[in-house]
Amino acid sequence: FPVTICWFDAIEEYFLRDNNFQIDEYELNSIIYLENAPKYSERKRRNIKKFHGSINLEHPKALPEFYKCLSQVLEARYNVQPTHTLENLIYLFDSFSENISLVSARINDMIVAGAVIFKSGRTWNTQYLASNSIGREFGALDAVIDSIITEAKGQSIKMLIYRDWE
Numbered sequence: 725f726p727v728t729i730c731w732f733d734a735i736e737e738y739f740l741r742d743n744n745f746q747i748d749e750y751e752l753n754s755i756i757y758l759e760n761a762p763k764y765s766e767r768k769r770r771n772i773k774k775f776h777g778s779i780n781l782e783h784p785k786a787l788p789e790f791y792k793c794l795s796q797v798l799e800a801r802y803n804v805q806p807t808h809t810l811e812n813l814i815y816l817f818d819s820f821s822e823n824i825s826l827v828s829a830r831i832n833d834m835i836v837a838g839a840v841i842f843k844s845g846r847t848w849n850t851q852y853l854a855s856n857s858i859g860r861e862f863g864a865l866d867a868v869i870d871s872i873i874t875e876a877k878g879q880s881i882k883m884l885i886y887r888d889w890e
Contacts, residue, residue, distance in 0.1 A: 771863025837864035
């Protein structure tokens, strides 16, 4: 499996390189400290209101549908595929069901936006965020993120790490 490492200083990077690990890329992530979460813009508030009550904590059986949406979005925007294969994600969901969630927004029973969340202690990481063209038109990802933040606050989670939330 691909390994994602978030390091905070050069010591870990030195250790990895010294032990013949190859660093393929660096990613910039954003962190929301949930105790001091920023206020939403008016646009985000309107988008969240559109989906009020229709955001779902999905059963892992919905993973293939979300994965199809995710793959299409990544291919169209970045010409890449997800780091994990669908089989990898199914294995992770099966093996660590308490630590991984799928949250989605649906329109006409079709997933239009969603997130796979990896949960570790008091930190949650949105490993994958995706919104197809319909989801973007309606701001569905805003509602998905708001749902995740609300759930995380209810469970006393301290930080939400995310990428590419528009």
